[in-house]
Amino acid sequence: MKKLSVPLLLFILFLTLTGLSHFGVLDRYVQSVIMFIGINIILSASLNIVNGYMGEFACGHAAFMAIGAYVSSVLNVFLFARDKVFGAPLLSPELALYFFPLVLLAGAAAAALAGMLVAIPSFKTRGDYLAIITIAANFIVTSTIININAIGGARGFMGMKKITFAMEDVIELPWMLIWVILGTIFSIWLIRRYVSSTYGKGIIAINQDEVAAEIMSVNTNRMKLMAFMISSGLAGLAGGLFAHILGYINPNSFGILKSTECLVMVYLGGMGSLSGSVISAIVFTLLLEGLRFVIPWIDSGLHWLHLIPDAYQVSQVWKWVLIPLILVLLMQFRPEGIMGNKELSDIFPKIKKWYRFR
Amino acid sequence: MFDSLIQNLFNGLQWGSFYSLIALGYTLVYGVLTLINFAHGDIFMVGAYIAFFVASFFLGHATGLPGWFVLTLTIPLTMILTAGVGVTLERIAYRPLRRKGADRLYVVITALMCGLILENGNLALLGASRKSFPELVDKTVYTFGMVSMTNLKIAVIISAILVFVLLQFIVTKTKIGMAMRAISYDKFAVPLMGIPIDTVIVFTFILGSSMAGLAGLLYSLSYPILDPYMGALIGWKAFIAAVVGGIGDIRGAFLGGFLLGFVEILVVAFFPSTFRDLIAFSILLLILVYKPTGLFGVAKTTKI
Numbered sequence: 001m002k003k004l005s006v007p008l009l010l011f012i013l014f015l016t017l018t019g020l021s022h023f024g025v026l027d028r029y030v031q032s033v034i035m036f037i038g039i040n041i042i043l044s045a046s047l048n049i050v051n052g053y054m055g056e057f058a059c060g061h062a063a064f065m066a067i068g069a070y071v072s073s074v075l076n077v078f079l080f081a082r083d084k085v086f087g088a089p090l091l092s093p094e095l096a097l098y099f100f101p102l103v104l105l106a107g108a109a110a111a112a113l114a115g116m117l118v119a120i121p122s123f124k125t126r127g128d129y130l131a132i133i134t135i136a137a138n139f140i141v142t143s144t145i146i147n148i149n150a151i152g153g154a155r156g157f158m159g160m161k162k163i164t165f166a167m168e169d170v171i172e173l174p175w176m177l178i179w180v181i182l183g184t185i186f187s188i189w190l191i192r193r194y195v196s197s198t199y200g201k202g203i204i205a206i207n208q209d210e211v212a213a214e215i216m217s218v219n220t221n222r223m224k225l226m227a228f229m230i231s232s233g234l235a236g237l238a239g240g241l242f243a244h245i246l247g248y249i250n251p252n253s254f255g256i257l258k259s260t261e262c263l264v265m266v267y268l269g270g271m272g273s274l275s276g277s278v279i280s281a282i283v284f285t286l287l288l289e290g291l292r293f294v295i296p297w298i299d300s301g302l303h304w305l306h307l308i309p310d311a312y313q314v315s316q317v318w319k320w321v322l323i324p325l326i327l328v329l330l331m332q333f334r335p336e337g338i339m340g341n342k343e344l345s346d347i348f349p350k351i352k353k354w355y356r357f358r
Numbered sequence: 359m360f361d362s363l364i365q366n367l368f369n370g371l372q373w374g375s376f377y378s379l380i381a382l383g384y385t386l387v388y389g390v391l392t393l394i395n396f397a398h399g400d401i402f403m404v405g406a407y408i409a410f411f412v413a414s415f416f417l418g419h420a421t422g423l424p425g426w427f428v429l430t431l432t433i434p435l436t437m438i439l440t441a442g443v444g445v446t447l448e449r450i451a452y453r454p455l456r457r458k459g460a461d462r463l464y465v466v467i468t469a470l471m472c473g474l475i476l477e478n479g480n481l482a483l484l485g486a487s488r489k490s491f492p493e494l495v496d497k498t499v500y501t502f503g504m505v506s507m508t509n510l511k512i513a514v515i516i517s518a519i520l521v522f523v524l525l526q527f528i529v530t531k532t533k534i535g536m537a538m539r540a541i542s543y544d545k546f547a548v549p550l551m552g553i554p555i556d557t558v559i560v561f562t563f564i565l566g567s568s569m570a571g572l573a574g575l576l577y578s579l580s581y582p583i584l585d586p587y588m589g590a591l592i593g594w595k596a597f598i599a600a601v602v603g604g605i606g607d608i609r610g611a612f613l614g615g616f617l618l619g620f621v622e623i624l625v626v627a628f629f630p631s632t633f634r635d636l637i638a639f640s641i642l643l644l645i646l647v648y649k650p651t652g653l654f655g656v657a658k659t660t661k662i
Binding site: 051057121124125128129131132133135136137139140142143144146147153154256260263264267271315317318320321323324325327328331332335336337 | 392394451455458461464468471472478481482590594597598601602632634643646647652
């Protein structure tokens with residue numbers, strides 16, 4: 001029972017969500033919020049490997065997301081859809097369903113390879129200089145994509161909706177939701193395994209003291225390479241899912257602002273806490289979507305109280321003022337983030353009795 | 359060919375001056391606090407807007423004032439008001455965290471968030487329409503052979519150099535500069551020596567933010583279109599320039615800014631303009647890989 005509780009719970013969650021979406025209880029908006037929560041969980045948990053457990057300050061996570069998104073979408077469109085640039089599909093569109101996880105993994109692998117771009121300089125550089133290298137890598141990736149005309153350049157790339165429709169033609173199910181949930185579970189499982197392995201112990205040792213770790217025969221270069229590649233590979237997976245949900249991607253949506261969002265989620269949850277990352281991704285996404293509804297209320301409330309002139313309307317831009325403000329206040333009162341570096345089971349030790357999750 | 363090269367070098371000097379002025383602010387704060395003040399690019403943007411409002415106030419309320427007179431009033435007022443913004447940020451956002459002894463990275467995240475608040479608060483309050491900066495001084499074009507330069511561009515370059523000389527003087531020759539260097543050396547021993555650490559930090563923010571305000575004013579004189587996101591990209595780039603120069607060192611920030619300016623202008627001169635960021639950042643990345651502490655940075659040895 002102890003061994004099965006977590007898989008069972010996840011399986012029930014998975015069945016309920018897909019069932020409710022399939023029979024139309026959850027409308028498209030709620031589904032997309034759930035999918036974005038999943039993607040944000042992958043992003044924040046994967047960045048937490050480098051920024052939390054290893055203690056570096058990498059702020060170019062969106063670059064790897066962009067690589068994963070572009071590689072998987074271009075592959076999918078090239079293989080399974082009719083496109084202006086790539087012409088007729090190579091394989092029959094019905095196969096898209098079976099090849100989709102493989103294509104996603106190909107995107108993740110490409111992103112992991114690109115992670116070496118950051119990992120190799122990190123052998124010699126630490127701290128703020130590495131932060132710059134990651135920012136520069138982010139700019140380099142987005143401007144490289146802008147300069148490749150075959151994949152749309154600055155105009156963006158589309159056609160991924162055809163893939164989702166092709167999958168739904170084979171079996172009528174909310175496929176993107178299923179892939180996002182599976183991808184999220186896979187990432188969390190992988191990160192959990194990784195962090196509790198020898199490699200995980202190695203990167204925690206690097207965080208504490210790199211020189212001491214090296215003396216204790218930790219192969220720091222290999223640990224760093226591994227950590228950066230896993231982190232960026234999972235970001236690529238998230239990017240591939242993101243691209244197929246939206247059906248349209250644009251290099252500017254993977255800019256430094258997206259990286260900032262990932263950073264915020266990591267530090268909101270707490271450095272080096274996997275459950276913190278998951279919680280903060282959920283909180284952040286719900287906050288983002290919730291404010292969309294709250295802002296019109298604020299607007300009418302302020303007009304009712306005659307606090308602001310009638311001509312002025314509180315627009316949705318205020319969302320991006322309120323969220324940073326909330327985060328700044330949170331940092332003032334709880335500077336270590338929601339969970340600190342503890343896991344959920346450290347705060348509530350009693351739940352350890354009910355599950356075993358390694 | 360030679361003339362166009364000289365012309366491009368001159369344009370690079372002018373373009374690099376903005377990066378230098380902003381990078382100086384980054385490097386001052388970093389040198390004292392080891393804090394990457396990511397809100398600095400947005401303080402530059404706020405400086406440009408403050409300059410816009412101050413200049414239009416004088417032009418609107420006291421008609422008949424000559425342009426150069428308005429400009430001489432606008433420069434110090436902009437610098438003072440922008441310094442006020444920077445000090446406010448330090449006072450309400452960074453200082454409480456510093457007092458609590460929070461991890462350095464949390465302060466960096468707070469700075470990022472403050473930058474977002476400034477950007478989007480501006481967008482929300484003033485609307486998305488772009489403001490165009492009033493023309494205060496008439497443009498005069500001087501031509502030497504094939505090289506043409508305007509009085510504005512020369513003024514930008516000269517003020518960047520003056521600011522650098524002033525800052526270098528303050529940091530290396532005065533008592534408060536000595537206190538700033540002392541804090542960057544050892545944050546815990548310095549208060550024991552009777553140095554008011556908060557005053558020195560506030561002074562640092564005043565210096566850095568007023569330079570950003572000056573840069574905002576000069577930028578909006580040269581490119582008179584203001585929009586709320588103008589500070590974001592230029593701020594990130596100036597930060598990269600500061601690091602390539604060797605962050606924490608004033609000469610490094612100054613030269614790094616000019617280096618980035620030259621590289622960008624020369625790339626645009628020989629390649630399509632969409633390649634600007636790609637090539638400029640690749641060159642900077644290569645510099646950092648070969649010289650990880652920047653051009654002027656000193657490698658710190660770690661004691662075991």
